[in-house]
Amino acid sequence: MTYKLTGSPILKGEKNVTIVTIEKEEPGRYSYERVELPGNRTHDNEEVLIQAVLDFIRTELDPTNAIVTAQAKLEQTLAKLEQAEQKVAQAQANLEQTQEKLTQAEAKQNDLEALANRITKVVRVMAQDSIMGEKVSYGTTYKEMVELFPLAEVGKVYEPGSIFAVEDPNHTEVYGEGKRILIQTNQSFTYQGETLAQLEGTPYQNGVLATWKFSAPKAPNEPTVASAAAVSTTATVTPTITEPSATTVTPN
Structure with missing residues (x-):
């Protein structure tokens, strides 16, 4: 047909x-x-x-056949719906696991930030006690300590008490102290790429910041020179008095 x-x-x-x-x-x-x-x-x-x-x-x-066909299609639709629900449930479970991992990662990040802050405080205290207290005896030690602080960033505003470093390319190393110099701000200061010489000009003279260079250690037997004000320029001369010798008289 x-x-x-x-x-x-x-x-x-x-x-x-x-x-x-x-x-x-x-x-x-x-x-x-x-x-x-x-x-x-x-x-x-x-x-x-x-x-x-x-x-x-x-x-x-044949309406019966139509019902059977519709029933079969309904069952197929329900099966697909069940599969979709399973996928949604799995996606929800994956999302919850991901959120839990993110929460754990955030907690670890907070712990690391807290640890970094503590380390920064320790380094700061060491610098203040050693470098600024002029207790560093070796240039290499000074160099390593200064390298713990970040180099100055152009355009960054440093609040009072901030500590950073600048490089002095003109400095000649003698004791392995490096070319970086430690800077501490006393007032709010915006770094504009100034050289060390420029920082030691107006900002230093106006008390905006302080520079902490390595102080070369003195030799153990190096004599201490008194200041000129402590030395008297007037000599006092004491005359010598000679007592007269005794005279012997012979009687006649």
């Missing part, structure tokens, strides 16, 4: 249906089936439209 499409499918927009007519060729006679398929089916090919018409007719003639 052969079917073919008769004419083109017609779309009825007001009903949102497509009118499709198929022709059945039988020996000695022709029969036609005309149905309204839901939706716009004008772009479907001939085989699809013919099968859709036959399914529509079969549903009308």
Whole structure:
């Protein structure tokens, strides 16, 4: 039994249906089936439209089969829905695990920041006690301690009490002290790329900041030179008095 499409499918927009007519060729006679398929089916090919018409007719003639078909489709839909729910539950579980990991990572980050702050305070105290207290005996020690502080950043505002370092390329190392010099601010100060010489100018003279260089240690037997004010320039001369010698008188 052969079917073919008769004419083109017609779309009825007001009903949102497509009118499709198929022709059945039988020996000695022709029969036609005309149905309204839901939706716009004008772009479907001939085989699809013919099968859709036959399914529509079969549903009308055998409603039980239609129910079975609908039930099967419903079961398929429910199975897909269950799979989707499982995926959503798994995604939710993954999200909770991710959030837990993020919380743990944030706690570790906070711990690391707290540790870094403590280390910074320790380094600061060491610098204040050793370098600023002029207790560093070796240039290499001074160099390593100064390298614990960041180099000055152009445009950064340093609040009072901040400590940073600047490099002095013109400095000639003698004791391995390096070319970095420690700077401490006494007032709010914006670094604009000044050299050490410039920092030791107006900012230093106005008390905005202080520079802490390495002080070369004195030799163990180096004599202490008294200041000029402690030496008297007037010599006191005490005259020498010679007592007279005794005179012997001989009697006549």
